[in-house]
Amino acid sequence: MTKRYHCPVELTVDVVGGKWRAVILAHLKEGMHRYGELRRRMPGISEKMLTQRLRELEADGLVARDDRATVPPHVEYRLTAEGASLAPVLQALYDWGQERAARTGVPVGDPA
């Protein structure tokens, strides 16, 4: 059964999902990342949760996982074309977050 939506916003929020999905996608929008790089940029997420969210995003066709099958392993994550089509959404989320932080004084630190 295909789910029926009553507003396009409902559909987008279903796909972009909760906090971590959007944050992962926003980082990958800036370019390929290795797993460890994502971990470093997202100190608030557990290893288990990051792995789960990445698998979901892969299954949904938004993120691609490139495994170069080398020793030591070298695995990179990047946005697919469908994931890249979310760029205006991710940019809008980013811009508003910055403005809100400036207005309210909530700290938004760069972990890098």
Place this chain on the structure above:
Amino acid sequence: MTKRYHCPVELTVDVVGGKWRAVILAHLKEGMHRYGELRRRMPGISEKMLTQRLRELEADGLVARDDRATVPPHVEYRLTAEGASLAPVLQALYDWGQERAARTGVPVGDPA
């Protein structure tokens, strides 16, 4: 204790929250709505959940509730200036949802 964020996207998703908060805000972006109008536009949400989400959005300063104190009661909801500043975010969510629906054939119906 102030929460610390590591990415502006994280902050925005915390504020815009889950599906219903974004959908309510998107409807109010189009103008004032009475409670019954919101109900009609959002057939998928229970009355209890709509009331809860509206109270949260009011508490967060994104939505204002105008009660004209008349008999019969006439209560309207609208975006505050802070809520209205989310317009680019809500528009991006809407646009991508429409494009995604067109690409995938997922139905997005207008309940009105």
